[in-house]
Amino acid sequence: MHGTQPDKPVALLRTSLIRAALALAVIVCGLSLRWYGFPLGLPAFVVKYGGSLLWATMVFLLVGVLLPRLTRTQIAAIAVVIAVVVEFSRLVHTPWLDAFRLTTAGALLLGRIFSLWNLVAYAAGTAFGDWIDRLATTHALVGCAKAP
Template structure:
């Protein structure tokens, strides 16, 4: 599949905006607690998937999903490591958003849901295009 970089760049930015919006009091008041607990992590993982789609336009959806999940899992596992230099990075807003603070098994589940949802959407769009042609 040849992904259009502008589309995937825009999707990445859109998902970032959704992720930041999902952390606001207005949105958290509207959604059930279980959704609030995992939405940000699932959107983060979906953003990683679209980011890989932006960077690697010709790789298969399955490959992009595996790379995205591996990246997400690696970041989560890195949260088991605490040294002053990496904790200093984590103490910044951007560093905390990217690296997180503590390893949580439920984040692995949220990442899997986010990447799978993004991959399924890509497959559906790809299939729809093929059927329309």
């Protein structure tokens, strides 16, 4: 059963809560990077693709929150599909969609400019999400099993 998620409702809830907390932390990191990266003198590459990496990590974690019974591999596959669809949606231009992309929310959620390099950042972000999820949920569930 390596790589599978726990079946007990309490364990599923605990896993979802851990993932939600991780997603919140990743969102804070991503927003901080986008808002303060340039003023802190970080290179444009780090700000641009670090934000994309963190965005994909957030997607991985949120998919895991919504679908806690799936394996990490299944969660990663769904997260990658979402990332690819969002990236390629940037090639679609309608007045309402372009207007939304000009808002802060639109820029953060959908982005503005298509880039194949974003797909690389999304793959790395999904792998990072898998790694931090594995660390956090494995340690939390092992700690839970040892509790009296």
